[in-house]
Amino acid sequence: MREIFEAELKQVGDDLVEMSTLVVQAIDKAGRALLGANLALAQEVIVADQAIDSIEQDLDERCVLLLAQQAPVATDLRVVVSALRMSATLERMGDLARHIAEIARGRYPSPATPALRDTFEAMHEAATRAARRVEHVLTTHELEGAEEIERDDQVLDDLHQGTFAAMLGGTWEAGPQETVDVTLLSRYYERFGDHAVSIAHRVTFLVTGEFVNAAHSEPESGSND
């Protein structure tokens, strides 16, 4: 039984890594589509999101079967429950990349955020870096990566606050379309960072057994107000 369990658990872990690899590609392409007003790249992200959703469904089904057939307890059980949570988080990271690509597509052939291009370049870099670290942490279970993800998230939070400061500082001259786009894009990036941290905390918990307040690192909490 133990060997079967280990093999099935490995497959769950492989699925999570595969999802994270697709999320890296999605957020990288979405950002490049946004910054380069690249319609083809945006389309790729939108189409590829279905693959992420599909792995999530397979992974969830696999976890349910694993619970049913192996009835894991203690740490093993927590690994399976965490995998269910992390697959949902990765699926949402894919959705956020798709939303960014959808805005890039909607403004094509114009760039979506000419007034804050530098800010969104920095957001793109921090989000892509965080996604790569999520992939690395899920692959290796090395915890240094988890701490670095927190720093990427802090960068995203600061940039997010910066977009609001820019829009509300009294000198903002862009029209409503760009204001709407900046508001949504900034929020998507900020939440992408929250999700990355959520995964970092869950992996840390699985490795160390110590819960780094993962509930409060969930998406939505602590975001803009």
Next chain:
Amino acid sequence: MREIFEAELKQVGDDLVEMSTLVVQAIDKAGRALLGANLALAQEVIVADQAIDSIEQDLDERCVLLLAQQAPVATDLRVVVSALRMSATLERMGDLARHIAEIARGRYPSPATPALRDTFEAMHEAATRAARRVEHVLTTHELEGAEEIERDDQVLDDLHQGTFAAMLGGTWEAGPQETVDVTLLSRYYERFGDHAVSIAHRVTFLVTGEFVNAAHSEPESGSND
């Protein structure tokens, strides 16, 4: 064993109902705080969100214990896994209500959305109605309520599209602060509706065994682009 399982499962169901009751209060008060520029109500929502988060953590812990001690299979297992998912969804509905309250608080003593007051009154009504139906469906498992939630969500989607049409139609004269607020508030309400539908689908699945494409009713999917 079966009796213990049933008793524990009932407690999980009771927790979900309790969370949904708090979500009804949160979204109702948040909307009234927004429409009435009512600081005290906004504060109540922000403080009360911690109670929702706390029940979610208890419920998740209870589900993990239930899986460990009872090792449920088949339908019982799916009930527990669905409860885990629904508690996360209710927690996020509470977060969205809190975000609405935070914007109301941030603009106090001014109203946040003077230009689209009628729209946000209608969103408030539809979201509160959907939350009440979620509470009812979780309490009774009657499926008519689930279908009605889909209609509330459609109302929210249409209103959401309407806010974008209003802002981008060429006659929008509000400043950046209101544009940002309307963009975020509209998205919060639209997503609140998505979450309500996600719960409706999960309850429908549990009652009928038929999966109403719950994965695609998840938050984020199908939202604004």
